[in-house]
Amino acid sequence: MLILIKQIFVKNRASIEAVLGSIFLCGIGFAIQWRxxxxLADEGLLWYASQRTFLGEIPILDFYSYDPGRYYWASLFFYITGSDDLFSLLLAGAAFGSMGLTVAWYAMSKAGLPWKTRLACAVLLVIALGFPRHKVYEQSLTLILCSLVFFTLVNLDKTRQWFIFGVSTGLAAFIGRNHGFYFVVAFFLIIFYMFYLNRRTLLFPAIAWFAAGVFAGYSPMLMMLVFQQGFFSAFMDSLLAVSTWQLPIPIPFIWRSDLSGEITVTLIQTVALGMTCILIPLIYATGICIFLSKSKRGIPNNLSLLIGASCAAGIPYLHQAFDRADFSHIAQATLPAYVAAFGMSHYLSSNNKKTLSITLAYITSITMLTFWIPNEPGIIYLRQKSNDPDSVSAIDIGDKKFYIDKYQADVLFAVKRAMQQCNTGRNELLAAPHFPGVYAFFNAKAPFWEMYYLYKRSDQFQRDHIKAISKTKLILLSPEATIDDLENLKIRNTYSLLVQYIHQKYKKIAVVGAPDKIQLLNYSEACSSE
Incomplete structure (x- = not known):
C-alpha cells in the first residue's frame, strides 16, 4: 500500500504540490486577514448581489450587477456554509483565488521552475490576492488564463486542449464579459504565433474546437438569454451601458506624480506604483522577445513557453489595468507579470546570468511588496489603529466580529438606530448613492433595481424609481458622495427628480452617532428624533 501511495505521489507530484500548497498559503492569508x-460600496455590491442570487433572484434582470457567474459561485458557498454572511462571501473569494493560484503553480512546476522559485512566486501571488479582495475573481482569472495559454502552447496539436481553453473562455465571460474578451485576445495571440511557426494546418481544428468550447462554457448564460423571460432585454441594456461603467484615470507614471513633501508610506507607494507601470510592460516586452527568439531557433522548452504564456495572458489585461489606472485596477490585472518575471529570472540563471536573474527577482518583488503590502486589509487596520485608535470600530456581521473603518461602522449603527427609532422594517429602507452593503448587512432587499447610483439616469428611469419607493419609510442619503470628486456625479445631478421627490416627501431626522456626511430621512410623523 505504501509503495502504491508513493508511486501515485511521484506520478502526480506537481499537481499535489500545487493543490496542497495553494490551499495552505491561501488558507493562511485568509485566516490572517478575513476579519x-x-x-459598503464595491464589496457591498458583491455581497448584496450574491445574497439576492442565493435567494433566487436573477443578476442583471432583478438588480444591478455584473455578469452572473461570480454570484452563483458565492451562492454555492452560502449553501455549503448555511449562511449568506460576509464571512461566507470572503471564503468563496478565497477559494476562487486558491483555484487560480493552483493552476499557476502547476504551470510553473511543469515549466521546470525550481521549488524555491515556485514558492517565492506563490507567496507574492497570495499577497496580491489579498487586495482588492472583492476583485479576487479578476485576479484569479488572470492566473487561470496564464496557465491555459501555457498548456495550449505545450499542446498546440491537441484538440482537447483547445476545447478546454474554449470552455474556460466561456466560463470566464459568464463571470465577466471583459474577461471573455481578454481570453479571446489571448487566443488570437496564440493563432498569430501559429502563423509565425508556419503551422497553419492546425488553425482550423484549433478555431473549431475553441469555438465549440466557448459555446459549452457560455451555455449557462445562453440558456438564461433564451429561457429566462426579460433577461435578454436586460442583458442588452447592460451591454449598451458598458462604456459608462468605468471613468478613465491617467497611468500614474513617476513623472506624473507629485513627489514633493516629506517621505511617507504614501509617497513610497506612489514611487513604487509609478515604477510598476513601467516595469510590467517591460517584463511583457522582454518576455515576448525571449519567447519568440527561442521559438525561432527551434522547438522552445517549457520554460520559454511559460514566459511567453504569462506575457500573452498579461498583455490583454493591460487594458483593465491602465484604462482606469488607480491601484485597485492595476492590482487586479497584473498578476501574470510576476509569473513571467520569475520565469525570466530562472531563464537568466540557467544561462549563467545569475546577477541579472537575482536583480530581476529582487526588483520585481520589492517593487510589488512596497505598493501592495500597505493596502492589505490587516496592514490597513494596523496603520489606522496606530495613527488613531478611534478610527477603527468593532462590529458584529453575522456571527463574526469584524474591524472596519469607523465611518462605515457609524453609518451601519446610525441606520440601525433609525430603523428602531422609526419602527422601520428592513425592506422599508432606501440607501443612496453608494451603499449596497447596507442592504446586505441588514439582509434587506433594495426597493428598486438600481442600488448603486453611479451614472446619470433618464427622467423616465427616475420616475420608475420613484414609483418603486412608495412604501419606503427610511432613507439613507449621502448628498455629497461622488466618484473622482466630480460634481456632475453627485446624486442631485444624476438623479435630480428622485432627490427632489425625497426632499418633498421625507423629513430629516436626528440620530445619535450619525456621521456628518449622511442624512437620514423619514416620512412618518410618528418617528421621533433623539
Whole structure:
C-alpha cells in the first residue's frame, strides 16, 4: 500500500504540490486577514448581489450587477456554509483565488521552475490576492488564463486542449464579459504565433474546437438569454451601458506624480506604483522577445513557453489595468507579470546570468511588496489603529466580529438606530448613492433595481424609481458622495427628480452617532428624533 501511495505521489507530484500548497498559503492569508475591513460600496455590491442570487433572484434582470457567474459561485458557498454572511462571501473569494493560484503553480512546476522559485512566486501571488479582495475573481482569472495559454502552447496539436481553453473562455465571460474578451485576445495571440511557426494546418481544428468550447462554457448564460423571460432585454441594456461603467484615470507614471513633501508610506507607494507601470510592460516586452527568439531557433522548452504564456495572458489585461489606472485596477490585472518575471529570472540563471536573474527577482518583488503590502486589509487596520485608535470600530456581521473603518461602522449603527427609532422594517429602507452593503448587512432587499447610483439616469428611469419607493419609510442619503470628486456625479445631478421627490416627501431626522456626511430621512410623523 505504501509503495502504491508513493508511486501515485511521484506520478502526480506537481499537481499535489500545487493543490496542497495553494490551499495552505491561501488558507493562511485568509485566516490572517478575513476579519479586517468592509467596504459598503464595491464589496457591498458583491455581497448584496450574491445574497439576492442565493435567494433566487436573477443578476442583471432583478438588480444591478455584473455578469452572473461570480454570484452563483458565492451562492454555492452560502449553501455549503448555511449562511449568506460576509464571512461566507470572503471564503468563496478565497477559494476562487486558491483555484487560480493552483493552476499557476502547476504551470510553473511543469515549466521546470525550481521549488524555491515556485514558492517565492506563490507567496507574492497570495499577497496580491489579498487586495482588492472583492476583485479576487479578476485576479484569479488572470492566473487561470496564464496557465491555459501555457498548456495550449505545450499542446498546440491537441484538440482537447483547445476545447478546454474554449470552455474556460466561456466560463470566464459568464463571470465577466471583459474577461471573455481578454481570453479571446489571448487566443488570437496564440493563432498569430501559429502563423509565425508556419503551422497553419492546425488553425482550423484549433478555431473549431475553441469555438465549440466557448459555446459549452457560455451555455449557462445562453440558456438564461433564451429561457429566462426579460433577461435578454436586460442583458442588452447592460451591454449598451458598458462604456459608462468605468471613468478613465491617467497611468500614474513617476513623472506624473507629485513627489514633493516629506517621505511617507504614501509617497513610497506612489514611487513604487509609478515604477510598476513601467516595469510590467517591460517584463511583457522582454518576455515576448525571449519567447519568440527561442521559438525561432527551434522547438522552445517549457520554460520559454511559460514566459511567453504569462506575457500573452498579461498583455490583454493591460487594458483593465491602465484604462482606469488607480491601484485597485492595476492590482487586479497584473498578476501574470510576476509569473513571467520569475520565469525570466530562472531563464537568466540557467544561462549563467545569475546577477541579472537575482536583480530581476529582487526588483520585481520589492517593487510589488512596497505598493501592495500597505493596502492589505490587516496592514490597513494596523496603520489606522496606530495613527488613531478611534478610527477603527468593532462590529458584529453575522456571527463574526469584524474591524472596519469607523465611518462605515457609524453609518451601519446610525441606520440601525433609525430603523428602531422609526419602527422601520428592513425592506422599508432606501440607501443612496453608494451603499449596497447596507442592504446586505441588514439582509434587506433594495426597493428598486438600481442600488448603486453611479451614472446619470433618464427622467423616465427616475420616475420608475420613484414609483418603486412608495412604501419606503427610511432613507439613507449621502448628498455629497461622488466618484473622482466630480460634481456632475453627485446624486442631485444624476438623479435630480428622485432627490427632489425625497426632499418633498421625507423629513430629516436626528440620530445619535450619525456621521456628518449622511442624512437620514423619514416620512412618518410618528418617528421621533433623539
Amino acid at each position: 479586517y475591513g468592509f467596504g
